[in-house]
Amino acid sequence: MLKKVPYNEAIARKYPEQVGWATCVDDAGNPNAIALGWVMCTSISPPMLAISVGLTRYSHELIDKAGEFVVAFPSEEMKDATMVVGTKSGRDGDKMAEAGVHLIPATVVKAPLVDDACANFECKVTGKLRTGDHTIFAGEVVASHVGPQGARRIYSIGGDPERLFSAVQPTD
Amino acid sequence: MLKKVPYNEAIARKYPEQVGWATCVDDAGNPNAIALGWVMCTSISPPMLAISVGLTRYSHELIDKAGEFVVAFPSEEMKDATMVVGTKSGRDGDKMAEAGVHLIPATVVKAPLVDDACANFECKVTGKLRTGDHTIFAGEVVASHVGPQGARRIYSIGGDPERLFSAVQPTD
Numbered sequence: 001m002l003k004k005v006p007y008n009e010a011i012a013r014k015y016p017e018q019v020g021w022a023t024c025v026d027d028a029g030n031p032n033a034i035a036l037g038w039v040m041c042t043s044i045s046p047p048m049l050a051i052s053v054g055l056t057r058y059s060h061e062l063i064d065k066a067g068e069f070v071v072a073f074p075s076e077e078m079k080d081a082t083m084v085v086g087t088k089s090g091r092d093g094d095k096m097a098e099a100g101v102h103l104i105p106a107t108v109v110k111a112p113l114v115d116d117a118c119a120n121f122e123c124k125v126t127g128k129l130r131t132g133d134h135t136i137f138a139g140e141v142v143a144s145h146v147g148p149q150g151a152r153r154i155y156s157i158g159g160d161p162e163r164l165f166s167a168v169q170p171t172d
Numbered sequence: 173m174l175k176k177v178p179y180n181e182a183i184a185r186k187y188p189e190q191v192g193w194a195t196c197v198d199d200a201g202n203p204n205a206i207a208l209g210w211v212m213c214t215s216i217s218p219p220m221l222a223i224s225v226g227l228t229r230y231s232h233e234l235i236d237k238a239g240e241f242v243v244a245f246p247s248e249e250m251k252d253a254t255m256v257v258g259t260k261s262g263r264d265g266d267k268m269a270e271a272g273v274h275l276i277p278a279t280v281v282k283a284p285l286v287d288d289a290c291a292n293f294e295c296k297v298t299g300k301l302r303t304g305d306h307t308i309f310a311g312e313v314v315a316s317h318v319g320p321q322g323a324r325r326i327y328s329i330g331g332d333p334e335r336l337f338s339a340v341q342p343t344d
Contacts, residue, residue: 002276002285002292007219010316013245013291013325014213016340018189038212041186042224043304047179050224050308052214067202073185104174113174119185120174129301131310132215134204136222138303144182150336153185157342168330168340 014170019082019097021072023103023111024062024107031096031103031112037156038134039071047141052134054081055095058090061062063137067125068109071139072117075151076166080155081116083164108142118153120145182261188340189325191254192224193244195275195283196234203268203275203284205229205236207258209328210306211243214250221293224306230262235309239297240281244289247323248338253288254326255336280314292317 020039025031037053048069053060063069075084084099096103103112106122113120123139152167192211197203197344210224221243225232246254256271268275275284278294285292295311324339 002287002289002319004279004315006240007290007293007313007316010291010293010318011213011219013318016188016190016325016327016342018186038214040210040212040222041183041211042225042308043185046304047183048304048306050212050222052212052222066208073274085302107176115174117174119182121179121182125258127301129308129310131299132218132220132312134220135217136214136301136308136310138301139262139305141179143176144179145176146182146185147174151185155188155340155342157254165342166329168342169326170337170340171186 012158015158016165019115019156019164020156021073021074021085021115022053022059022063023070023072024059024066025110026062029110032059032086032090033061033096035082041071042138048138048139049123050136050138051134052131054134060135063125066110068111069123069137069139070106070109071121071123073119074154075116075118075147076154078116079154079164079166083092094098106143113145116147118147118151184330187330188337189245190317191326191328191336193246193257193286194231194235195242195244195286196231196238198234201282204231204234204262205257205268207254214310220296220310221295221313222310224303224307224308226306232307235297238282240283241295241309241311242278242281242283242285243293244286244294245291247290247319248326250288251326251336251338278315285317288319290319290323311340
């Protein structure tokens, strides 16, 4: 029994939606990061991840220029940091310091790893596609890192302002 | 405390992962569908969704040719059907009949809507990007439909074979 509705009403049915981070650096090596729900795997061999980044975002400029990014899956300990990273712009000051996140050097790319995350994926951009008000950056994973076993990811369950939840529990 | 590991070990930290369906049609109008975890929003204005489809999949051929697809969010009632749609190929027979899914005509595209889903999005392909062994199809949403209020989505929690769960419950 389907009902035709405006897009915004229908897309609200997508939650819970995973939350990821993408980190990047500027020319001088200063780190930045964004929180994003719009991230997916996009190849098995070679392993690749795709992220969708708003055209006006500071990270869009940095990733486009550097051709590199790191995808991190924030852990439940990173809930407050994720709220900071997801709501402030790196153009307006050092939001990474405000978020209190421990960043560490990656092994292949210049974008940093997030020390407290469930997992980190170093990516080199191999292609991009303009999609409306965003760009999809597709990156080949050139190195992967995991945090502690059992660390749980963060999911958004929507609402206004969008709420972040520590974890989701599968039910059967 | 990060540890560098092979990609497959790190990407196992992604679960729970949402499960979507993409439906499509062949030249004669026969429907097909795939189950996919690799789907994301990719634009606010215009609304767009992106799906990542394996190059060898029958649906890849159909979507590429028709330039249209429907993204559906399967509901927990569609767990068994999702297993059929996700593990069989439409090249080998009428898997839609085997899945016992009720398909209904869409309003703009030829690909069908899934009657029991939480939501359906009719999409017209506006761009595509080859990413390793997959193609990202980006589609503008031209019509949206919702199922019953409160219907819950299906998520995969990984494992071998990959397990599907009815729903996930946010915990905080």
